[in-house]
Amino acid sequence: MSSRRLMHRVYTLGVVANSPGASGSFADLAMPHFASLFNLACWLTQDRAAAEDLVQETYVKALRGFPAYHQGTNFRAWMYRILRNTFLTTQAGLQAAASLDSDDVRVVEPATEETPEAILLARVGQETIQKALEVLPMHFREIILLSDVEEMNYKEISVALNIPIGTVMSRLFRARKAMRKWLAATTQGVSA
């Protein structure tokens, strides 16, 4: 790239850094979400170094796309959408994407006898819940994280995942069902 083109690119990036700037620069809007996006990236990638690469790439992409961001729309959901789309282009993301079209993914469950779920879930510890999230398929894990951890409402999740609200509700229902089943079976297996 010639020096003039390179300088033009740097200048253009400098301009976009503040483009929709009436209500704050890109950094002012984006950095408050840094820790939570990093946490989500770690949950998606299951690897700290890969999560750092993913978050850094997300921020650079978001900065470039900032002029196209519509002020007043949900910035957090917009950022997560970029993070997720970036993840889906990685090798780990491509593998996870293979299961995205089907919501009927079965989670491997330990064999157990039936015990009321509510009683078993009361005994579940934090580590068991973390393990349950890790074994869930990526699209189940992310929707639980967006709803329960990020406390996004259905509309925000719909924007972040680019799916209709009806799909958000049905996927969340299946995801939780799969998680409860795994937890109940694991807890019963431990206590048996």
Add this chain to the structure above:
Amino acid sequence: MSCQLWQDWLDPYVDGGCTPEENTGIEDHLVTCTACSAEALARMRLKHATRLAAAERYTPSPDFRMRVELAIEKPRNPLSSIPFVIFPRFKFPVLTKRWKQSLWAGAGTLVLVIVVWAVLSGRSSAREQALAQFLDLHVATMASSNPVDVASSDQHTVKPWFEGKLPFAFNLPALDGTPLKLMGGKLIYYKNRPGAQLLFDLRKHQLSVFVLQEQPGATPKSMGVATVRQKGFNEETWGQAGLRYVVIGDTSATDVRSLCELLRAAQRQ
């Protein structure tokens, strides 16, 4: 409606995704149905437990945060600094006497502005240099396997620990009802003078508070009262009752300010 149909509504109910009318209908049912109310309670508990288990499980390092902040920092406009690279054929016009007089007047004003700016920025850079040294101390503490000499969340343990080690005394703020937690303290030396470093935890972020005697040579006079953001950290400093306080953390400026206010109030007691 059967219980199975009611249970399909429990997730939206727990997630706050129902209308007020739907909530009323569900709650009326829950009052009369033990099975559904137990199920609703279990789902609420699981939602809460998931949040506790997964939120902030992974936290980014300050170094990584700094890298990303630098990556998205607004770069300088290179057009203003190197115009001839962009416009290589640019030539200065031939100047008349009147233009030359105007240019001299403009140049004189520019020199004056530069002198004033140099004086002001010299003061500012002295303050920033001093704050950068405290930032280095804070970062070194974060990297240390033994960040504090006295580890306690009890102010009545930490404060007496400094007695006899420092030629001054200060008050620690009461943290009840705040998300802040005292982690401990350590003795530091800044420009060959002893001082205190206190470590606080705020939602898994660490903030350092440095307390030193404000004496000529010990802390720059020009530090005054300042709030500075550098390398992803927020810093605030002020002088009070002959002591210099510096608060540093990678939390928001508002969080740093809150701790400063608590410290200021504690010194007035």
